[in-house]
Amino acid sequence: MTASRREFLKGAGALIVGLSSNLQAFAQEGQFGTHRSHVDPDKLDSWIAVNSDGTVTAFTGKCDLGQGIFTAQTQLIAEELCVPLHAVKLVQCDTDVTPDQGSTSGSQSTPTNFNVQDLALAAATAREALISMAAQQFGEDASRLTAIDGAVRSPSGRQITYARLVGAKKFSLPVNKRAKRRTPEEWTILGKPVPALDHAALMTGSFEFVQNVRVPGMLHGRVVRPPEMGAKLLSVDKVSVSDIPGLVSVVVRKDFVGVVAQTQFAAGQAARRLVCKWEPGPALPPQEKFFDHMQQQASHDELSVDSGDVAGGLEKAHRVLRARYTYPYQMHGSLGSSCAVADVKPDNAKVWSPTQSVYPTRNCIAMLLNMPPDSVRVIFVRGSGCYGLNGADAVSFDAAVLSQAVGKPVRLQYTRQDEMMWENFGNACVIEHRVGLDVDGSIVVWDRENWVANRGSRPGYDKPGNVISGMLLGYDPEPLRAAPAKAPTRKLRNGSNTVPEYVVGCAGGVCSGSGTVKSERVLTHTVASPFYTGPLRSPLRIQNTFANECFMDELAAAAGADPVEYRLRHLHDERVRGVLQAAAKAANWRTRSVQQKSASRSEEVTGRGLACVAYEGDNGYAALIADVAVNLQSGVVRPIKFTIAIDCGPISNPDGLRNQVEGGLLQGMSRSLVEEVTWNTKRVTSVDWEGYTSLRLDYEVPAIETIFVVPDNVSATGAGETSITVTPAAIGNAIFDATGVRLRHVPFTAASVLAAINNIHSGASSA
Amino acid sequence: MKQVLLVNGKSQTVEIDPETPLLFVLADELHLNGPRFGCGMAQCGACTVMIGSQVVRSCVKPVGSVGREPITTLEGLGSPEKPHPIQQAFIEEGATQCGYCLSGVILTAKALLDAKPEATDEEIREALGGVLCRCFAHTRMLRAIRRYRDGRHA
Numbered sequence: 079m080t081a082s083r084r085e086f087l088k089g090a091g092a093l094i095v096g097l098s099s100n101l102q103a104f105a106q107e108g109q110f111g112t113h114r115s116h117v118d119p120d121k122l123d124s125w126i127a128v129n130s131d132g133t134v135t136a137f138t139g140k141c142d143l144g145q146g147i148f149t150a151q152t153q154l155i156a157e158e159l160c161v162p163l164h165a166v167k168l169v170q171c172d173t174d175v176t177p178d179q180g181s182t183s184g185s186q187s188t189p190t191n192f193n194v195q196d197l198a199l200a201a202a203t204a205r206e207a208l209i210s211m212a213a214q215q216f217g218e219d220a221s222r223l224t225a226i227d228g229a230v231r232s233p234s235g236r237q238i239t240y241a242r243l244v245g246a247k248k249f250s251l252p253v254n255k256r257a258k259r260r261t262p263e264e265w266t267i268l269g270k271p272v273p274a275l276d277h278a279a280l281m282t283g284s285f286e287f288v289q290n291v292r293v294p295g296m297l298h299g300r301v302v303r304p305p306e307m308g309a310k311l312l313s314v315d316k317v318s319v320s321d322i323p324g325l326v327s328v329v330v331r332k333d334f335v336g337v338v339a340q341t342q343f344a345a346g347q348a349a350r351r352l353v354c355k356w357e358p359g360p361a362l363p364p365q366e367k368f369f370d371h372m373q374q375q376a377s378h379d380e381l382s383v384d385s386g387d388v389a390g391g392l393e394k395a396h397r398v399l400r401a402r403y404t405y406p407y408q409m410h411g412s413l414g415s416s417c418a419v420a421d422v423k424p425d426n427a428k429v430w431s432p433t434q435s436v437y438p439t440r441n442c443i444a445m446l447l448n449m450p451p452d453s454v455r456v457i458f459v460r461g462s463g464c465y466g467l468n469g470a471d472a473v474s475f476d477a478a479v480l481s482q483a484v485g486k487p488v489r490l491q492y493t494r495q496d497e498m499m500w501e502n503f504g505n506a507c508v509i510e511h512r513v514g515l516d517v518d519g520s521i522v523v524w525d526r527e528n529w530v531a532n533r534g535s536r537p538g539y540d541k542p543g544n545v546i547s548g549m550l551l552g553y554d555p556e557p558l559r560a561a562p563a564k565a566p567t568r569k570l571r572n573g574s575n576t577v578p579e580y581v582v583g584c585a586g587g588v589c590s591g592s593g594t595v596k597s598e599r600v601l602t603h604t605v606a607s608p609f610y611t612g613p614l615r616s617p618l619r620i621q622n623t624f625a626n627e628c629f630m631d632e633l634a635a636a637a638g639a640d641p642v643e644y645r646l647r648h649l650h651d652e653r654v655r656g657v658l659q660a661a662a663k664a665a666n667w668r669t670r671s672v673q674q675k676s677a678s679r680s681e682e683v684t685g686r687g688l689a690c691v692a693y694e695g696d697n698g699y700a701a702l703i704a705d706v707a708v709n710l711q712s713g714v715v716r717p718i719k720f721t722i723a724i725d726c727g728p729i730s731n732p733d734g735l736r737n738q739v740e741g742g743l744l745q746g747m748s749r750s751l752v753e754e755v756t757w758n759t760k761r762v763t764s765v766d767w768e769g770y771t772s773l774r775l776d777y778e779v780p781a782i783e784t785i786f787v788v789p790d791n792v793s794a795t796g797a798g799e800t801s802i803t804v805t806p807a808a809i810g811n812a813i814f815d816a817t818g819v820r821l822r823h824v825p826f827t828a829a830s831v832l833a834a835i836n837n838i839h840s841g842a843s844s845a
Numbered sequence: 846m847k848q849v850l851l852v853n854g855k856s857q858t859v860e861i862d863p864e865t866p867l868l869f870v871l872a873d874e875l876h877l878n879g880p881r882f883g884c885g886m887a888q889c890g891a892c893t894v895m896i897g898s899q900v901v902r903s904c905v906k907p908v909g910s911v912g913r914e915p916i917t918t919l920e921g922l923g924s925p926e927k928p929h930p931i932q933q934a935f936i937e938e939g940a941t942q943c944g945y946c947l948s949g950v951i952l953t954a955k956a957l958l959d960a961k962p963e964a965t966d967e968e969i970r971e972a973l974g975g976v977l978c979r980c981f982a983h984t985r986m987l988r989a990i991r992r993y994r995d996g997r998h999a
C-alpha cells in the first residue's frame with residue numbers, strides 16, 4: 079500500500095494493506111505502454127473502504143468535468159451499499175489510489191461504472207459481503223437479512239452496523255462478478271434528481287479548480303509556442319529577457335520553449351518578450367479549398383460494411399440521389415485556458431492535472447521526464463469544462479517539464495492563444511452519399527464514403543506526440559499509414575456513426591445495424607491533417623450524423639414522404655423507433671408528404687426539422703425535433719424550440735441528465751450556427767473569442783422539452799453526447815423546411831443562409 | 846510598491862508591481878478562487894469582480910488603478926453555508942455545469958439587478974452579452990436570474 083492511499087483513509091480510520099508496488103519490475107522493463115497499476119481492479123478493497131465511523135470511501139477512475147458524474151457515482155455507491163448519500167466520500171482519478179479506468183471519455187463512464195461491472199459491481203460485492211458477515215454473526219440465513227442505512231438487519235429485529243462488521247478493516251475479497259445489483263425498482267437514491275454535490279461551492283466561488291491549486295514555493299510558467307504550424311526552433315536569445323524582475327529560468331528542450339518566474343505577471347512578460355528564431359513551416363492548404371484538398375490526399379482506408387453489390391444496385395435503382403456534406407474543424411474552446419501544477423523532484427513527481435486520463439498521462443509524463451511510471455503521481459483536479467481533449471494533457475506535460483528543469487513546483491496556465499492555436503480540434507470531414515431508391519421511393523442501396531482529417535489525438539499511455547507539447551519535445555504524432563481498405567471481417571462497431579441507422583450493418587457474418595437497407599457500403603478515408611485533432615464532444619459522430627440525417631431528409635423529400643414515416647419505414651431497431659415516435663408525439667408532429675416550402679418573402683419564416691441517432695450504434699438513442707425561424711432578409715437562424723426524446727436506459731440522476739441534454743443542445747446550436755476554426759497560409763487565426771465565434775449569453779434561448787424513454791431490462795448507456803449529435807441535422811432540416819434551401823455545410827451562418835436563399839430565389843438549383 | 850486593497854470587506858496589504866493585473870493579485874497573493882483566468886483580454890467574463898457597484902474584468906485591470914474602492918469577488922457575496930440570494934437561486938436551479946464562468950454570469954446579473962431591480966428579460970440578456978459559458982447551461986442560468994429578480998419583488 080502506498081503512503082497516499084493510507085493518507086486518504088487515515089482520517090476515517092480504515093485500514094487497507096497489501097497493494098504491492100511494482101516499481102522495480104516496471105523500471106527494469108522500461109515499458110510505458112502498459113496499463114499496469116498497483117491498484118488491482120479485481121480486489122474489492124481497491125474500490126471500497128468502510129471506515130470505523132461507518133462512512134464509506136470509494137475510489138473511481140472516472141472523474142467529473144462538469145458533467146455531473148461525481149454526484150451520480152456518489153449516488154451509485156450509496157444506493158448499492160445502502161448508506162445515506164452524505165456517508166459516501168468519493169475519491170476521483172488519482173494514480174496513487176484509484177484503479178486505472180483509462181480515460182473519462184466517449185460517453186463510457188455510465189456504461190463502465192453503472193452496469194454490472196467495476197464500481198457498481200464492487201459496491202454490490204461489498205453489500206453482499208457485509209450481509210454474509212452479519213449472517214454469520216447472527217447465525218441466520220443471509221437471504222433473510224437486509225442492508226439498510228449502513229447496517230444489516232434481520233427480521234427478528236437484530237441489527238449490526240457496517241462499522242462494527244468491517245470498519246477500518248479490509249474486506250480481502252475479490253470483486254464478485256456475480257454480485258447482484260439493486261434493481262431500478264428498489265432504488266431510493268439512484269434515479270432521483272439529487273442536487274449536484276458541488277453546486278454550492280461552485281456558485282459561491284470556493285470550489286477549487288486546478289487553476290486554484292497552490293503549492294508552497296510554487297513558481298509560475300508560460301510556454302512560448304512557435305509562431306506558425308510546423309516551425310522549428312533555430313535559436314533563443316535568453317538575454318532578451320534577462321532584465322525582467324522575478325524571472326527564474328528560460329527552459330529550452332528541442333522545439334519546446336518555456337519561461338519560469340516568481341509571478342504570473344513576470345512569466346507573461348518574459349514569454350511575450352523572449353526573442354526566438356524559428357525556421358518557417360510549410361504553407362498550409364488554403365481554407366477555401368480545404369475539403370477538395372482532403373479528398374486528394376493519400377489515405378488510410380477502412381470499410382465498415384460492404385455488401386459487395388452497391389455499384390450494381392445503383393445502376394439498377396429507379397432513381398439515384400447524391401450529395402456531398404462538409405463539416406469544419408471546430409474547437410473545444412474551453413472557457414478557462416488549460417492549467418496544471420507540477421512538483422518534480424529527482425526521484426518522484428506529482429502533477430495536479432485536469433486530464434481526463436490520469437494513468438495514460440502519468441505514463442507519458444514518465445516518458446518525458448525519463449522516470450519510472452510508478453514514481454509519477456497524477457492527481458486529477460477539475461479544470462474548465464473540457465468536452466474531450468482541450469489543452470489538459472498538453473499543459474500537464476509542459477508543467478512537468480518546466481518543474482523538472484527548475485527543480486521547483488511550477489504552475490503553468492496557457493494564454494488564450496496558446497490554447498486555441500494548438501488544441502486538438504474536432505476533425506474536419508467530407509461525406510459523400512450515393513443512394514438508390516425504388517419506384518416507391520424506398521431506399522434499396524446506400525453507398526457512403528467519407529474523408530476525415532486527422533493528426534494526433536489522445537496521447538494514450540505512450541504517444542505524447544499526439545498533442546503539441548509532446549511533439550515540440552521530440553515525439554511525433556502517431557503516423558498515418560496510407561493503405562487500401564480490407565474487407566470487413568469482424569462484427570460492425572459503429573463507434574463513429576459512419577454507418578447510417580437505416581442499413582442492416584452486416585459484417586463478419588453478423589448484421590447489427592438498426593435498419594433495413596441490405597445493399598450497403600461505408601468506406602472511410604483517413605487523411606493527414608495540418609492541425610492537431612482529437613475527440614471533441616461527439617467526435618465524428620456529430621459530423622457523420624449531420625451528413626446522414628440531413629441526407630435522409632433529402633431522400634424523404636425526394637420520395638414525397640413524411641420524414642418521420644420515411645425513417646420508421648427503414649428502421650427495425652425498437653430503441654431508435656422508440657425515441658423517434660416519442661419525440662414526434664411530444665412535438666405534435668403533423669404528417670407531411672411534401673416539403674412545405676414557403677414562397678413567402680415575408681421577413682421571417684418558420685420550419686421544423688427532425689434528426690435521430692443510435693449513438694455509436696448502441697450507446698444511447700435520441701430524436702430531436704427543432705422548430706426554427708429564419709429571417710429572410712438577414713439570413714439569421716433563430717431556433718425557437720427543441721423537443722428531444724432520449725433513451726439511455728436506467729437514469730441515475732434525472733436532473734443531471736436534463737442538464738446534460740440541455741447543455742448539449744445549446745452547445746450543438748452554437749456549433750451548428752457559428753463555430754468554425756479559421757486559418758491563413760501560416761497559422762490558425764481563430765485564436766481568441768473575437769476570431770472564434772461562440773454564442774454568448776445574449777441570444778434568445780429556445781424552449782427545450784426533454785422526454786425520457788426508459789425501456790425495461792436494458793443497460794445504462796452514455797448520455798452526455800447524444801443530444802449534441804442530432805442538433806446540426808435537426809436545425810439544417812428545419813431550415814430546409816422553412817426556406818427550401820438545403821445547407822450541406824456547417825456552420826449555418828447568416829451569410830451562408832442568406833446566400834443560399836438568394837440563390838434559390840434567383841432560380842438557381844439548390845444542389 | 847505597497848498597496849492596500851479592500852477585498853470582500855477585509856483590508857489587505859500587498860507588495861506588488863502596480864501594473865500587475867488585479868486578477869493575479871486576487872488569485873496568487875490573496876488566494877481567492879472566484880475570479881479565474883479565461884482569456885486575459887476581457888472577452889469572456891471568467892475573471893469578473895465588482896469594484897464598488899461596477900463589474901470589472903480583473904484580467905485587464907492594473908492593480909495600481911483600483912484605489913480604495915471595495916472589491917467584491919464571487920466568494921465575497923456568500924458562502925456555501927450562507928449563499929447570497931442570487932447564489933441561492935443558482936443552486937436551486939442547478940444552473941451550472943463546470944462552473945468556471947460563474948463569476949461573470951452571477952456578478953454581471955447581480956450588478957444589473959442592483960442598478961435596475963426590474964430589468965426585463967431582454968435587458969438581462971443584453972447585459973450578459975459579454976459573458977461566455979461554453980457548457981451552455983444558459984437555460985438554467987437565465988431561469989436562476991429571473992428567479993432572483995422575481996423573488997426580490999414578490
